[in-house]
Amino acid sequence: MQIPLASRVRNVQPSLTLQLSARARALREAGRDVISFTAGELDVGPPEAALDEAAAALERGETRYTPAAGTPALRAEVARRTSEETGVALEPGHVIVCCGAKHALYNVVQALCEPGDEVVIPAPYWLSYPAMVKLAGATPVVAPTRPEHGYRLEPDALAAAIGPRTRLLVLNTPNNPTGAVYERERLEAIAQIVRAHPRLFVLTDEIYGKLTYGEAHHVPLWRVAPDLFERSVLVDGVSKSYAMTGFRIGWAVGPAPVIAACTRLQSHATSGPCSISQAAALAALRCRDEPIEPVRALLEQRRARMVAALERIPGFELVPPRGAFYCFPRVGAWLGRTIDGRRIESALTLCEILLEQAGIALVPGDPFGAPDHVRLSFALGTDAMQRGLERLHAFLAEHAEGGD
Numbered sequence: 054m055q056i057p058l059a060s061r062v063r064n065v066q067p068s069l070t071l072q073l074s075a076r077a078r079a080l081r082e083a084g085r086d087v088i089s090f091t092a093g094e095l096d097v098g099p100p101e102a103a104l105d106e107a108a109a110a111l112e113r114g115e116t117r118y119t120p121a122a123g124t125p126a127l128r129a130e131v132a133r134r135t136s137e138e139t140g141v142a143l144e145p146g147h148v149i150v151c152c153g154a155k156h157a158l159y160n161v162v163q164a165l166c167e168p169g170d171e172v173v174i175p176a177p178y179w180l181s182y183p184a185m186v187k188l189a190g191a192t193p194v195v196a197p198t199r200p201e202h203g204y205r206l207e208p209d210a211l212a213a214a215i216g217p218r219t220r221l222l223v224l225n226t227p228n229n230p231t232g233a234v235y236e237r238e239r240l241e242a243i244a245q246i247v248r249a250h251p252r253l254f255v256l257t258d259e260i261y262g263k264l265t266y267g268e269a270h271h272v273p274l275w276r277v278a279p280d281l282f283e284r285s286v287l288v289d290g291v292s293k294s295y296a297m298t299g300f301r302i303g304w305a306v307g308p309a310p311v312i313a314a315c316t317r318l319q320s321h322a323t324s325g326p327c328s329i330s331q332a333a334a335l336a337a338l339r340c341r342d343e344p345i346e347p348v349r350a351l352l353e354q355r356r357a358r359m360v361a362a363l364e365r366i367p368g369f370e371l372v373p374p375r376g377a378f379y380c381f382p383r384v385g386a387w388l389g390r391t392i393d394g395r396r397i398e399s400a401l402t403l404c405e406i407l408l409e410q411a412g413i414a415l416v417p418g419d420p421f422g423a424p425d426h427v428r429l430s431f432a433l434g435t436d437a438m439q440r441g442l443e444r445l446h447a448f449l450a451e452h453a454e455g456g457d
Contacts, residue, residue: 065184069420073404077414088441089414090429093229095296095378097351099337100344103297106336110329119325122316123150123304127335134338135289135306138262139275141282147306149315150334152326154260154290154303157315159185161286161305162221164314165254166191170220175206176422177381179229179258191220195422200372200383204231208242215246221254222247227261227271230381230421230428232374234269237277244278255285260303261377263294263345266353269375283308293378294345295337300330352378355431355438362442363429367453378432381418385425392452399424411448413441 070091077089098104122128128145136143151157158181166172168190174182176195183193196214198204211222224243226235235243247253255274262271275282290303305315319325337344359380360373368386390397393410397403400417404427407413418426431438 087412094298099297103333103337107333110332121320139273153301157303157305160315171218172221173214180420204233225258227376234375265376302334
C-alpha cells in the first residue's frame, strides 16, 4: 500500500554516511573483512567522571523529565564555559540543551528561517545542513571554497552569495569534512561583511573546536566579533571532544529571544534531553579539557599517518586537515576510468567498488557538495586504520598500473 507522505519529507534524502556504515556492518556480519573509515565518532570511551556520574544519577533516581531547555546546572555550566572561551558574558537563559548538536542546529534553523529565506552554506559542507534548511522551507545557497584557500570561505565568495533574501550563514569550524580551521583574520573579514547586512544571522557549528592540530587553533567568532552576539548562535556539544556520541547532548548558545523560540519548539518536539545524559555531560564539562588532550594527541598522530599514506596513493590530492578527524582527498583523477569493467562516474561509484572488491568503506563526497572527493575518518583504531590504508593503496596502485 502506498501511503502519501508530506512533501517536506519526500524531498529529504537519508544520510549516506549512515547508509554506508550500515552496508559495511552488514558485510561484516556476513563474514567479510571490512575496514570502515566512515565513522563520525571516536573509538575511545567517555571520561570516567561522566560514566560514574551517569551511574550515580541513576542511583539517585534522577529519571524524570527535566525542563525543556535542559537542567539548570548544565545550562549554567555551558554558559560559564562558553563565556570563558568567547569572552562574551552569558547567563543560563542564553543556553538550550538539546538531544545532540544536530538537534540544536535543527532547532535554530527552524527558529530563524521560513519559506522564501536563503541560507548560505560554504561547500564542502556537512551533509545535513542543506536538508535542515529545506525542512524549514528555506533555500540553501552554496558558496564554494577552494583547496588552494584551505577550503576556507573567501570574503568575496561570501559577498557574492548574499542577496536580499539571505537570512543565515552557516559557518562550521573546524570543518567536517575538510578539516578547515578559520583563522582570526578570515573571521574578522567575514564579520565585516555580516555587519553590512542587518538581516543576516550567523550559525556557527563548533562541535570540533577542541580538536585542532599543529599550529592551528580554534577561534570562536564571538572572540573576534563580540558585537555580533545578538545576530549569531553558537552550537557545540560533548559528542566529539568527549567521545559521548550515544549520550546525545549538544547545545545552542545565543540571544535570549532565539533560545526562547528554540525552547518552545523543543517543548513540543522532544521535551528536555535525557536526564542521565545531562548529568554525565555536566560531569564531563567539569573535567574541563583534561580528558580531551590525550585523545587530541592520539588523533594528531593518526592524522600524520593518514596524511602520509594518502599522499602516496595514485590519483589522490589532499589538503591536510587542520582540525576535526577526517581527511578529504580529491579523487578526480579516478573519474572516467574503469575498474574491472565498471566506469567510475563519481566518488560514489569509486566508494562502491572499494567496498565490494577491497573491503574498504569510505564516504563519497557527493552529499558533502564535492562529488570528486572522498572522506576518511581517522577516529577508528590505529591498527585498523593502518591495515585499511595499506589495503587501499595496494588496490588502487594495482588498478592505476593496469590502466583499465
